[in-house]
Amino acid sequence: xxxxxxFVISAALTLAGLFCLLSGVVGVxxxxxxxxxxxAAALLDTVGILLMLLGVIVATGFTVASLKMLxxxxxxxxxxxxxxxxxxxxxxxxxDELSRDADVLDxxxxxxxxxxxxxxxxxxxxxxxAQ
Amino acid sequence: MTEAYNILFTGALIVIGVLLLACLIRAIRxxxxxxxxxxxxxxGTLIVISICILSFMMGEGWLVDIAMIxxxxxxxxxxxxxxxxxxxxREKRRQREEGQQDA
Numbered sequence: 001x002x003x004x005x006x007f008v009i010s011a012a013l014t015l016a017g018l019f020c021l022l023s024g025v026v027g028v029x030x031x032x033x034x035x036x037x038x039x040a041a042a043l044l045d046t047v048g049i050l051l052m053l054l055g056v057i058v059a060t061g062f063t064v065a066s067l068k069m070l071x072x073x074x075x076x077x078x079x080x081x082x083x084x085x086x087x088x089x090x091x092x093x094x095x096d097e098l099s100r101d102a103d104v105l106d107x108x109x110x111x112x113x114x115x116x117x118x119x120x121x122x123x124x125x126x127x128x129x130a131q
Numbered sequence: 132m133t134e135a136y137n138i139l140f141t142g143a144l145i146v147i148g149v150l151l152l153a154c155l156i157r158a159i160r161x162x163x164x165x166x167x168x169x170x171x172x173x174x175g176t177l178i179v180i181s182i183c184i185l186s187f188m189m190g191e192g193w194l195v196d197i198a199m200i201x202x203x204x205x206x207x208x209x210x211x212x213x214x215x216x217x218x219x220x221r222e223k224r225r226q227r228e229e230g231q232q233d234a
Contacts, residue, residue: 045172071199083172
């Protein structure tokens with residue numbers, strides 16, 4: 001009986017985790033722009049891995065391996081925001097026409113950093129996008 | 132009971148494999164560099180999950196160590212890729228500005 005309860009809990013956690021993984025990947029395909037896709041990818045790194053590994057931990061029981069899985073979750077929760085921030089900053093730095101692609105902008109940042117960028121010739125811009 | 136766990140986690144592994152393929156397609160298609168880095172990050176997460184499931188199904192505890200190391204390596208890869216692409220962009224911009232000054 002206890003085994004069955006444990007299996008049901010594990011299956012529920014795993015299925016919820018699979019749903020989160022699925023919605024994260026669908027979001028990566030649905031969103032229009034790269035900065036929005038960072039948001040969908042973060043779902044995978046936080047809720048998805050938490051629910052999936054909790055399902056495996058419940059199935060495994062209280063062992064050293066399950067403790068290591070908790071360490072994996074903790075490490076991913078610490079590093080995922082940093083990775084998301086780095087990717088966002090990369091996109092903001094590289095994109096010369098950010099105001100065309102994204103709706104919400106920090107206007108002070110644009111005036112400080114991006115005004116010299118608008119002096120580039122159109123030929124250079126097409127070369128940038130081709131790569 | 133073992134069979135029920137096997138069915139559950141085999142199904143989960145199959146779904147994760149399909150999602151990995153979808154992420155790979157995104158990494159190849161992705162119009163911007165940030166899309167590719169995001170896809171690589173997601174693939175790392177999915178592979179860590181599948182390694183943990185494998186460690187339960189095979190009954191080998193040491194596979195979780197590999198998952199831990201894979202997590203750290205995937206984070207390192209994202210940091211390194213963003214730094215490298217920013218360096219390339221800065222280099223290109225400097226060259227462009229020098230070319231404009233010459234002309």
